[in-house]
Amino acid sequence: MDETALVNSAQHGDLDSFNTLILHYQDSIFHTALRIIGDEDLAQDATQEAFISAFRNISSFRGGSFKAWLMRMVTNACYDEFRRQKRRPTTPLEPDTADGEEIDSPRWLADKNMTPAEKAEADELEHAIQHCLDALPTDFRTAVVLADIQGMDYSEVATASRVPLGTIKSRLARARLRLRECLRGFEELLPSSFRLEGERNS
Amino acid sequence: MKNFRDIELLSSYLDGQLSPSDSARLESRISSDLELASALDDLRAAQSILRKLPARKAPRNFTLTRKMVGLKPPLPRSYSIFRFSTAFATFLLMLTFAANSILPRISFGAAKPMAEAYGMGGGGGGCDQPCLPAMAAATEAPVATEAPVATEAPALSPMAAIAPTSTEASVANQDSTRMAETPTPDGQTPKAAETESALQNQPQSQNEAPIPPIWQSSLSIIILLSALIMFLLRRSAISKWK
Structure with missing residues (x-):
């Protein structure tokens, strides 16, 4: 192309x-x-x-x-x-069970290549990460999504966010720090390597 | 917990954004400072977890249609000429209607006081006290001449109904008013003579509109033709574009 x-x-x-x-x-x-x-x-x-x-x-x-x-x-x-x-x-319109409780992972979103256990685990991890992302201020979240999820370099993130490079550095550092703190609450969902790091650090 | 300046340095170091000299300095600090090394691990872990997030594919295509972005077919240059002519002709047509309805009223409003002034001043030439009754009759005369017009108006067209109020009609009324001061040979009363002469003058003035209807018809035809051509041009442009 x-x-x-x-x-x-x-x-x-x-x-x-x-x-x-x-x-x-x-x-x-x-x-x-x-x-x-x-x-x-x-x-x-x-x-x-x-x-x-x-x-x-x-x-x-x-x-x-x-x-x-x-x-x-x-x-x-x-x-x-x-x-x-x-x-x-x-108010989000989530599908409900017969008991009136919300289904976190509706059937039509399921990936057929995964076992139900894997799928549930992946969903939970994704939800945990998204929960921590949502807890960040919007500007921090944007910076961390563009840099860490999209893999853009600092100048590209600065262009996309229309803020100076120094601001991006600061936002990224703060966002990562807060994310790490938030994710500590979901240790059991994280892959083993992260759990070991957490144990070593504590 | 390290201070925020150190955290920012570690974050930049993680992304390879530090200069070689700064990186070397920080690496030497990390090797000797366990707390700094632990903070770096935390930041690295957060970054790794985010990178492990599964990439979600777009659930549908987001391609755009011409309608979505408001793209319009390229119209020929002649289209703008016809558009201008339609707008201009419409403006002129409105102007003719406005002129035909407003101008006569303006002239009527201006003529009436003049007629009154003329009637009072013109007849008072060499009279003393005995002339006063005649002057009073003369000043009332325009009112008397207007009365028949009012009764005739419903039978005429709206344009014609307005016409008698033109300047000419008022001048005619003034003439008849002056004639009323001199006695008529056949013994008619002055008021009756005025009314007759006014009635004779009115039909001529009623036929005169400021803008003749032929202009309005011509403008209407121009508007219709231009609009039709515009429609056809637009339609052919759209069909070509598709």
Whole structure:
């Protein structure tokens, strides 16, 4: 995929070229939105909004990392979603059991390649990590998602977040420290290597 | 717990963001400071756990349609010309309607005081006290001449109903008022003579509208034609675009 050529075509209004770029980046953009927002439906909305906004503003892209620029769009879309949520708080519609209790892992989300025990364990770990991510302030969460989950370097994270490099360093350090503290509460869910580290440290 | 400056250094070190000299200095500190080494392990563990998070695939495609981004088909240049002509012709048409309905009223409002002034001043040339009753009749005359117009108005078109109030009609009324001061040879009363002469003058003034209807018809045709051509151009552009 010739990214530069596709971006150039998209800047001249070629929607097909932009759709090719979307197909290439949609997984990582959705994953970022999901980790920042923590809700799949809202993450889908934010992803769609981010791509629409990206196409409308693609003329403002002046080179550099296109992925970082897209991440800025999705970050903005997530912040917009948070603002919308604050204005109109909603109650999530979780599927219920016969007893009226919520099902944490609905059947239709299950991965058929995993055994039920593995699936339950993976879900619990993922929920624990997401819980700790959600407990972080939004700016810290964005920094840690972009750097540690998306593997972006500091300058890309700074571009995506539109803050100075020094601020990113500080946010990342604080976010990692808080995450480690939060994850200590879920030691039994963590892989053995992390548990050993924890024991050694304590 | 180390101070935050050390934590920030360790975090940057973990990401390879420190210069070689800073890294070397920090490594020597880590080897001698167990607490610093433990903090580094904590940060590394947090980073590793996050990296172990399963990557979630997009549940659907987020590709965009033209409608979603509000893309419109490229229209030919002539489209903007017809759009301008439609808008301009519509504006002119509105202007003609406004002129036909407002201008006569303005002239009526201006003419009435003039007529009254003319009636009072014109007849008072060489009269002393005995002339006063005649002057009083003269000042009442315009009111008398307006009465038949009011009774005729419902039978005429709205445009014609407005026309008698034009300046010409008022001038005619003033003339008849002046004639009323001199006695008529056939013995008619002055008021009756005024009314007759006013009635004779009115039909001429009623036929005169500021903007003739032919202009309004022409403008309407231009608007309809331009709009039709615009519609056809747009339709062909959309079909080509699809």
